Amino acid sequence: MTEAATTDVDPHAGTLEALTKVLGGATLETVRFRDNLRVFLKSDQLLPALVALKSELAFQLIEIGGIDYLAYPGRASGSSRFEVHYVLLNQDSHERLILKVGVEESRPSLPSVVAHWIGADWMEREIFDMFGISFEGHPDLRRILMPEEFTAFPLRKDYPLRGRGERHNFPRLTRDES
Amino acid sequence: MPANLLDEPEIESEHKEYHWTLNFGPQHPATHTTLRLVLELDGERIVKATPDIGYLHSGFEKLGEHLNFNQYVTIVDRKNYISPPMNEVAWHNAVEKLLDIELTRRCQYIRVIIGELSRISDHLLCVGAAALDLGAFTAFLFCFNQRELINDVYEEMSGYRFHPGYTRVGGVLHDFNDRVITKVRAVIASLPKALLDTEKLVYRNKIFLNRTRGIGILTRDDALSLCSTGPIARASGVIYDLRKDEPYLAYPDFDFQVPYATEGDCYARFQVRLEEIYQSLKIVEQAIENLPSGPVNVPIAEKFPVPDKGTTYNSMEGLIQHFELIMPNRGMESPVNEVYAAIESPNGELGYYLVSDGSQTAWRTRTRPPSFINFQVFPHVIKDHLIADIGAILGSLNIIAAELDR
Numbered sequence: 305m306t307e308a309a310t311t312d313v314d315p316h317a318g319t320l321e322a323l324t325k326v327l328g329g330a331t332l333e334t335v336r337f338r339d340n341l342r343v344f345l346k347s348d349q350l351l352p353a354l355v356a357l358k359s360e361l362a363f364q365l366i367e368i369g370g371i372d373y374l375a376y377p378g379r380a381s382g383s384s385r386f387e388v389h390y391v392l393l394n395q396d397s398h399e400r401l402i403l404k405v406g407v408e409e410s411r412p413s414l415p416s417v418v419a420h421w422i423g424a425d426w427m428e429r430e431i432f433d434m435f436g437i438s439f440e441g442h443p444d445l446r447r448i449l450m451p452e453e454f455t456a457f458p459l460r461k462d463y464p465l466r467g468r469g470e471r472h473n474f475p476r477l478t479r480d481e482s
Numbered sequence: 483m484p485a486n487l488l489d490e491p492e493i494e495s496e497h498k499e500y501h502w503t504l505n506f507g508p509q510h511p512a513t514h515t516t517l518r519l520v521l522e523l524d525g526e527r528i529v530k531a532t533p534d535i536g537y538l539h540s541g542f543e544k545l546g547e548h549l550n551f552n553q554y555v556t557i558v559d560r561k562n563y564i565s566p567p568m569n570e571v572a573w574h575n576a577v578e579k580l581l582d583i584e585l586t587r588r589c590q591y592i593r594v595i596i597g598e599l600s601r602i603s604d605h606l607l608c609v610g611a612a613a614l615d616l617g618a619f620t621a622f623l624f625c626f627n628q629r630e631l632i633n634d635v636y637e638e639m640s641g642y643r644f645h646p647g648y649t650r651v652g653g654v655l656h657d658f659n660d661r662v663i664t665k666v667r668a669v670i671a672s673l674p675k676a677l678l679d680t681e682k683l684v685y686r687n688k689i690f691l692n693r694t695r696g697i698g699i700l701t702r703d704d705a706l707s708l709c710s711t712g713p714i715a716r717a718s719g720v721i722y723d724l725r726k727d728e729p730y731l732a733y734p735d736f737d738f739q740v741p742y743a744t745e746g747d748c749y750a751r752f753q754v755r756l757e758e759i760y761q762s763l764k765i766v767e768q769a770i771e772n773l774p775s776g777p778v779n780v781p782i783a784e785k786f787p788v789p790d791k792g793t794t795y796n797s798m799e800g801l802i803q804h805f806e807l808i809m810p811n812r813g814m815e816s817p818v819n820e821v822y823a824a825i826e827s828p829n830g831e832l833g834y835y836l837v838s839d840g841s842q843t844a845w846r847t848r849t850r851p852p853s854f855i856n857f858q859v860f861p862h863v864i865k866d867h868l869i870a871d872i873g874a875i876l877g878s879l880n881i882i883a884a885e886l887d888r
Contacts, residue, residue: 337817337819337820337821338579338580338582338821339579340820340821340822342820364706364709365709366709366711366824366831366833366850367709367833367835367850367855369835369848369850370848371820371835371837371845371846371848372846376839376845377818377839377840378818389822389835389848391822391833391835391850395720395722395727398727398728400728400822402822421707421708421709422704422707422708422858422862423707423708423709423710423855423858424709425858426854426855426857426858427709427854427855430854434543447536448535448536449535449536449539449887449888450536450539451536458541458544459543459544459846465541465544465545465547465548
């Protein structure tokens with residue numbers, strides 16, 4: 305799965321070194337694929353890493369997304385069910401970095417980064433909406449795309465494509481009641 | 483903030499007793515698409531705007547987990563339906579990065595042409611519709627007339643005017659023929675005059691200027707903090723364009739500039755968009771004049787492209803390849819891995835985080851939708867503006883609800 309860097313000079317070397325220093329010196333688990341570099345972090349390492357990347361290395365947040373790896377082929381047993389990725393971009397050096405954080409199904413929770421990037425607001429709400437992962441410290445964690453009455457998390461892998469009939473059972477207001 | 487917007491009492495505390503709540507949308511002509519705003523007003527001044535989105539949520543990302551790489555192109559078309567080919571280019575850019583396919587030169591040029599035409603079409607709609615909202619009806623007609631010509635190109639190249647579904651893994655549906663090239667030349671020939679007319683009607687229109695200058699100012703720091711990209715960020719001085727800074731396809735071959743402004747108001751955003759139309763036109767001109775000859779799809783020996791009809795019916799390899807790709811339990815193999823790939827769409831960075839489980843159907847197709855992320859700008863910049871400014875700011879952000887809600 306891991307591929308060696310194709311170029312002689314590793315464009316990520318400086319960033320990885322700085323990140324390792326911030327996180328206490330332990331070797332980071334990384335995966336390189338095509339031109340992507342993915343760095344795996346623990347959930348308590350996420351905020352220090354993001355803050356350091358933003359303030360010291362001038363990285364900006366580009367996107368946050370969630371993935372459900374339920375029964376994903378080749379997934380090691382014991383690894384967490386969900387992963388949330390943070391795509392960061394350094395606009396000066398054009399370097400991109402993907403931070404990945406595992407989220408346990410038993411405790412689906414991550415620290416929120418809205419305090420550092422306001423733009424994370426809706427993206428975290430969408431992950432909460434679609435996967436049921438809550439973000440501690442988020443100022444306004446509500447469902448964003450699905451209606452408030454919705455009870456399931458539609459992008460989880462155990463949720464069927466055609467739904468569970470929620471759509472036909474929404475509470476309806478008649479003209480007399482409204 | 484209460485859990486449900488409907489539960490919010492209109493008067494929460496004493497100091498707010500003069501504030502009243504106005505529901506704007508989801509069906510409102512100034513929103514153009516289906517989005518709802520709950521506005522807290524002090525007279526006509528907006529104290530707080532709470533967007534309530536999701537009315538057009540159609541589960542596009544879930545569908546991506548059930549359709550294969552070629553089928554899903556019909557769904558991505560419908561995300562940003564103002565510029566469908568750009569979505570297709572973005573989607574197959576991610577798929578081809580995952581599968582490590584090197585496109586032919588001709589295909590790269592064709593994708594640049596359809597991408598830039600759709601960028602022109604998107605910006606024309608944005609500027610034209612905003613002008614319509616802000617009291618310049620004629621500009622809208624000039625812009626829409628040009629969009630028709632671009633739709634003619636789509637029709638000629640693929641058979642569909644609005645959702646071409648034109649790209650395929652490793653190539654495109656049909657090669658460009660002479661008629662398509664003639665249609666593209668027709669766009670190039672008539673666009674400058676229409677743009678000039680539009681500019682005259684917009685830039686020298688007192689009403690338009692008064693309603694956009696100094697309205698909805700987004701500072702550079704806010705643009706970065708709000709993760710905004712594309713013309714919205716470039717109008718605030720964040721000069722980053724993936725076509726220049728992280729070139730993909732054949733963009734290094736072309737001579738073009740990245741327009742930007744530093745004011746960050748609605749007027750700057752319209753200016754950037756109109757200037758980008760000129761730059762896109764320059765790219766299309768260069769690409770159509772230097773369109774390389776040769777095959778458009780990667781060779782079928784690579785097992786990825788869908789062979790065209792002639793190859794399917796007249797050669798054994800083509801027939802086998804077609805059968806392999808179409809039958810549900812066969813198809814191409816992909817690495818069990820994941821990749822993030824992004825392109826510069828008319829509204830900003832359009833990226834796909836694509837996770838594959840080894841089959842030809844994605845495990846997860848996370849979209850980075852520029853409209854969704856750019857719309858977060860709205861509640862920040864609308865503060866202390868009047869209700870009439872909603873139209874100007876929404877128009878300048880160019881929010882496409884289908885992409886917003888997916």
